Amino acid sequence: MYKLTIFHFLASFCNTFLVAYPRKVLVEKCLSSNLSRRVGKQQFVIPLNVLDLVYSQTVTWVGVFYCPLLPAINILKLLAIFYIIKFNLVRCCDPPRKVFRTTSSSVLFHFMLLLGLIMSAVTLGVHIELFVPGKCGPFNGYQTVYNVTTDCVSTLPNAAKEGIRYMTSEAFAFTIILMEIIILTSYVSRGRANQKAIERLKDMLVMCGSDKRYLVKHHATLLRQRQRRTVNRSEKVASQQ
Template sequence: MVGPQEFDLTQSVVDIVYSQNICWLGMMFSPLIPFMTFLKILIFFYSKKFLLKYCEAQERPYRTSRSNSLFMLVLLLSFVFAAAPIGYMVGRLQPSQSCGPFRLYADANVVMFNTVSYTVASWPGVLRGIFSFLGTVGFFVPVIIALCLLMYYYWLLGQGYKKTEKILQHQLKLEGQDKRYLMDRVTEFLESTEVNQNTLHNAAL
């Protein structure tokens, strides 16, 4: 409680992910939540930026590559957990008749997703055709294949970086051994030179 505080980078990132998850869950029902989340994150960012002047670094080393992968995984899981209940509510539940942006479509046989169908039906024919194509198998299959290839490429890239890291670590280890060997030879040479000088000095006396 006394002295400079330690800045917890991991906790700060988790707070941002939590705020983003709350925004994803609530923006379907309250249009102002994204704006409120933006203000919150903006205020928190500049507050923590100001407090960094009075904080000290973490004692534990921060490994950027591994932590970045972990944060991206947590963000992806948060998005899935936020999208699943919203998808269920949009596709299965009837809109509220008293409040909300979908109250105009409140009916016994209408769900919130029908508003998308009504909106698309009012578009021009070309836009309706494009939107209909986005929901077909002919669009999803190439996209899934492209995403799988992209994921495989980044996985290979990560494996290459790991191998390069191991090679560099091995080279650093060999360089350290070489330096130690050279220092030992220099020390032995200096000791032998000193012994020879002492021998010559004793012989001269």
């Protein structure tokens, strides 16, 4: 897991500074060549960058049991990758040709993130269940991993013990589930309200467009009538003379 994290950081770094930036320099300095026109600058594809973040999160979930320092390393890696991708976006890339659709892609991103969470949870659960402690390490002398956690909790102060017992109780789980239901209900209601407001605004825009067309037509007819009146007056004056 350490190797996967470091390799992902090196891949992002090399893609920006060894591929995208030289490509951008070549395109800007050789504008007259046909090769530079065909190659062009690298396009910034939002789904691929989001999937990279999902991949990093999945690797962290899988490796957190085996590598305790992996979350801290992943935080530093994501901070560095953020500025690397920002440099790549601002200096080296062109906007994508296809329009990014958030409505369809966000569902896919959430599904991939949920799938990574389920895969990592199942993998860790099976491995912890079938884990046989060795002769060295923190699990030496224990039959399962759960025995280590119970012994560690027993050495804590009473306040910490009560807090952990409450966090592992049914009351805390019921409170968390109730809070999640309330938050999800509020978000769904806000989404529906925003959708209705957007539909109303669209109807108002259509009505405003029809009103503008009517006013333009009415103004055009008034101008024609004025022109006709002026022409008739000029003809009458010419006939009288």
